Amino acid sequence: MNDFDWEGPYSDFLAEQIARTKVTDWRKRLRRAVNRTRRSQEAIALQAGVSPETLSRVLTGVHAQPRFETVVKIAHATGERVGWILGESQTPLSADGHAMMREIIDFLDAHFPAKERKS
Secondary structure (H helix, E strand, O other), X not given: OOOOOOOOOOHHHHHHHHHHOOHHHHHHHHHHHHHHHOOOHHHHHHHHOOOHHHHHHHHHOOOOOOOHHHHHHHXXXXXXXXXXXXXXXXXXXXXXXXXXXXXXXXXXXXXXXXXXXXX
C-alpha cells in the first residue's frame, strides 16, 4: 500500500508522481481546474463525493497529504485530466488546451486534406 491509501494498477507510480511534483504546483493546477468550471465548490465536492470542507482543505493546503483517490475524484469532478493536475510531462495540455488543439487539428484536416500517397 502506498502513502495515498489507494490501490490500483498504477497507484505506486502515481503516488511517486505526486511526491515528485511540487506541492504548490499541483494545488495551483487543481484550484485552476476548480475555478474554470465556474461551479461552486459545494457542487464540485458533491460530484466528487467529498465534503466541501475536505475540498477546501485540499485546495488551500490545510490538508497537507490528501489521499490520491481524493485528488483523482476532485480532478474528475472538474473534468480535468489527472496527468495535467500532477504535471506529468506526457500531459502538457489541460482539458481545455486539449480540446482547443483538437479543434485546430479538425480545422486543418477539413481545409488542408492530406495528399494521397502513391505506393
